[in-house]
Amino acid sequence: MSDLLLWLEKVLLTLNVTNSMEQKNGFTRLAFSNEEKMAHEQFRKLANDLQLKAWQDEVGNQWALWEVDSKAPTIGIGSHLDTVIEGGGYDGVAGIACALGAIRELKRKKIKPKKNIAVLCFISEESARFGVSTIGSKTIIGDVDKQKWEKITDANNITIRQAMENYGIDWETFENAYCEDEKFESFIELHIEQGRQLEKRQKKIGIVQGISTPIRLKVTAIGEANHSGTTLMNERKDALVAISPLIQWISKEAIKRNEQSNHLFVATVSTVNVYPNAMNVIPGKVEFGIDIRSTDDELKKDFVHQMKSYCKKIEEQSQVEILIDVLVNEESVLLDRQIQDQLAQTCEKLRIPYLMMNSGAGHDVMNMAKRWPAGLIFIPSVNGISHHPKEYTPLSYLETGVHVLTTFLENEVRSSSL
Amino acid sequence: MSDLLLWLEKVLLTLNVTNSMEQKNGFTRLAFSNEEKMAHEQFRKLANDLQLKAWQDEVGNQWALWEVDSKAPTIGIGSHLDTVIEGGGYDGVAGIACALGAIRELKRKKIKPKKNIAVLCFISEESARFGVSTIGSKTIIGDVDKQKWEKITDANNITIRQAMENYGIDWETFENAYCEDEKFESFIELHIEQGRQLEKRQKKIGIVQGISTPIRLKVTAIGEANHSGTTLMNERKDALVAISPLIQWISKEAIKRNEQSNHLFVATVSTVNVYPNAMNVIPGKVEFGIDIRSTDDELKKDFVHQMKSYCKKIEEQSQVEILIDVLVNEESVLLDRQIQDQLAQTCEKLRIPYLMMNSGAGHDVMNMAKRWPAGLIFIPSVNGISHHPKEYTPLSYLETGVHVLTTFLENEVRSSSL
Incomplete structure (x- = not known):
């Protein structure tokens, strides 16, 4: 196994807080649970290992920043670590692992970026606990309905507010995690496909054009x-x-x-x-x-x-x-055309077979796309199985994801748009 | 109101352990519940008032016997007092009230029966609690599956065995409530129709030919x-x-x-x-x-x-x-042809419009019919509503039921078949 593959394997296990990806009952890390917190702590450790500046924002998103110039624009990349009940260990985790992997590759290649790169680990993407999805990215774009969220309860009659407070989030101020327009230049998410289109067409990468909400x-x-x-x-x-x-x-x-x-x-x-x-x-x-x-x-x-x-x-x-x-x-979300083109050029340059496609599932990037130019990269899910203990994406597919993300970022950070 | 109507009204309230038949949430007297026990206690009091010999058998059925000669044959009449969750106050209660009412009428008329008459109040007819129906009458005919019943639980995980024992029934010996063939000459149940056939055809009495199990x-x-x-x-x-x-x-x-x-x-x-x-x-x-x-x-x-x-x-x-x-x-149950004819003759004699019909619902009589000549009399349910707080049968319909039952019994007990 290559050094990158070995590293990705370790990171997947670390973020899943486990010794083995094969778990009969899969992984259960519900929104604002202690399990989600433990995974976020692992993320901060990995970010520190990569010499990134890591912190938690007011709603509980984890940030890991490679800051080259506080006045330079910032490219955001990331996904989430929470899961459904008895879900898989790849879902959002693969995207976080690939984002960190891309940083590691850029550093290994001794690239000197002219833009900052922020890896975001959004809190509580899945709707499994409260029926509300993407709480972290919604808060970042200011799409918060506190009155409504205060009343919504989980199966144990715990409200979102109570869950947040138990997690250590201040209900009165969590919406301060809102980001101004200048916070990002663009945002890219990488996620497993959760479908069969790539596999059926024998493609390694999906470049998402729109999210069918x-x-x-x-x-x-x-x-x-x-x-x-x-x-x-x-x-x-x-x-x-x-x-x-x-x-x-x-x-x-x-x-x-x-x-x-x-x-x-x-x-x-x-x-x-x-x-x-x-x-x-x-x-x-x-x-x-x-x-x-x-x-x-x-x-x-x-x-x-x-x-x-x-x-x-x-x-x-x-x-x-x-x-x-x-x-x-919800109105459908169309992703940035220019980013799609750049991702396609990246795949062509790397000779990686790719597919322009749509996403049937929602992701944090659909919120980010409302405010910033945004892109979504898919890597295949074996048999299209997702939200299930049998969810699986081979390490070599994650490696391909890292290569695409690295090359794309390398190109993006080469010139400063200041 | 006639004396009989007033008495029926009082008996309905007594058996339902209430001051008013109009209850927003109806009546809930599940199998082997304290509520069923309280209704059975009322039954014993009413039986004592009528100078009947009352007792509880091994499974919890209440008996009220008008014994004229221990060697004479016995005609059984009766129904049940338990209900579904939020059911009506008429269901089996109307049948018990009419059975007691018929005894009262025979006594008022100073009839000297040549046969014994037993009013039976079967325990736990409804399947609402355990999914098993007619436990009392099944035990009387020997149709008991202890191994199966021991494992069946209600919504609170209480087994039939535990419920029986809490009720005061001895699990080891309850099947001794079994009755030998000579115990009854025949058995008649009166019940509300729980359908609209009588109402639609403007009949006061239904004479049931078969029960469609x-x-x-x-x-x-x-x-x-x-x-x-x-x-x-x-x-x-x-x-x-x-x-x-x-x-x-x-x-x-x-x-x-x-x-x-x-x-x-x-x-x-x-x-x-x-x-x-x-x-x-x-x-x-x-x-x-x-x-x-x-x-x-x-x-x-x-x-x-x-x-x-x-x-x-x-x-x-x-x-x-x-x-x-x-x-x-379950095989369908056909009721005794001769009893049907006698009931029809009774209605004709009393000039009561009747309908020969089938029953879509099961009743205790379907068990009794497997061992003894049996009959089932229906009185109308307003709008066919049953197992519901809006279940209703006017007192005058119960009165008609009492008249049919009294006249039928009067004819039956006139001659001894010994």
Whole structure:
């Protein structure tokens, strides 16, 4: 193994606070948990080893700065260390390892950057604990809703506020982690793909053009619960029978959208709750959670519009009332075109097969992109498996990521834009 | 109000241990709960008031005997006092009130019976707590599975054994409540209909010919959970999309069966559990609970057979694996033809409009019918609502029930069959 591979292996284990990446139950480092804190402490140690200036900001993000001139512009790179419940050890960790690896490579090559480079380890990217994602990067761009966050609780009824305070964050001042425009010149995240597109096309690097953020809906069908033995078929207002054709409609229409458009489109009935969900009672109420994604916002909106018409039809034909709530409606994020081109040129220079693609999942970079020119690099996930103990990305793929990131940065920091 | 109506009103309140039948959250008297015990104690008091010999048997059933001759045959009448969670105050209680009311009427009329009459208040008829129904009547007919019952737990992880022991029942000997054949000559239950058939046809009494016991199935579809944003539509093994057409199939085919047969047929997908049921994950596993009922067992079996073929087709077309477990498969119960005729003659004599019908719900009488000639009388449920705080049957309907039961018994006990 090369020196870089050995170093990456060590860093992966260190950041995961483990002796082995193979864990039957994967890794669980929820937002603002002690486990996340331990991983962040490891990050600070690694940053110190690389002679970076490391500190924690007001919301709990870790910063590791290679400062060459306090007046020079700063290029940000980074990702996150938290995970879902029983998630994988690569997810955001691979991005942090590659970011630190790139710094190490630049130093090894004795590059003298004309810009500062800041490695950011965002706190609490995953929505697994509170249903709120990317808390660290949202705070940096000023997208904080304290009133709302104060009320949101986890499965143990702990609010975000309580979790932050237990973590040592001051609830009154955490939003001071906000960064002014001049803080960054640009921001680059590297992350595992969490899909199969690179693997299927045998590419080593994905250059992300857009992030297809979701529209999330709750569709509630209200019928009438009644005894499943004594209520004749023609006397029923079965909410499940009425609403179930929507599952087929969504799947078929989503497939159709992919045939009609160049933009990838996915739509999923991902949650179902039936009430009272008892063996001898006809479903009186059914709730569907629906997740709709595309980088083409018009496509998403049109889909929701047509879905509403379809639900109207169901309502007319079935005596069942249908309510549609919009839980999330985020505009898609398009990443910086120039950075995409520079990343593509980097791959060509290094002769690394790459793919211009979109991301179906959200990442911290989607917040950063709202304020600064931003880019997202994917490395492959084996079998597309993610958020799962079987999540895996070979070290050699991380090494490729480090090479792309290093060469890109080398080019970026060569000239000062001052 | 007549004297009988006033008495019935008082008895309903007494058995429900309440001052008012209108309760926002209905009545909750689960199997072997303290609430069930309190209702049983009220029953014993009422039995004593009527000069009946009252006792509790080994499993907790209450008996109230009008013994005229220990060697004479005994006619059993009765129902149960337990309820579902937030159920109604009529359910089995109406039957107990009418049974006691009939004894009171016979005594008021100074009838000298030539047979004994036993009012039975069965313990733990509802399956709401343990998923096991009619524990009292099952024990009387010897249909006890101690090994199985010992392992079954309620929502608080209390086993049937623990619940029985807390109630004061001896687990080692409770099956001694078993009754020999000579214990009864016949058994009659009166119960509220829990449906709309009587109301729709403006009948006051239902004479039940058969009880359509359920076949209950668990259908499990196994696909593959994956990220709902990064997994393209054509890469999915969505268990919900694959299995959901079964909901429509079951509803449509059940309706068809009613058109093709004289026997009523109902089939319901009543429970749905999706795994992991998370907004950003494609359903990897889906479980349906299916409840199928008819008095025509062949119709049920044929339905299940065709449903299996349909699932096979789904499996072939979808890459999703489908498993079918039979949870319950009970033979339908046909009630005694002669008793039906006698009840019909009684209604005709009293000029009470009646309906020969089937029961979609199970009752204690379905166990008793396996050992003794048995009959089931229904009185209407307003709007067919049952197992619900809005469950309601007017006192005048109970009064009609008492008259039918009294006249039937009067005729039965007139001559000794010894």
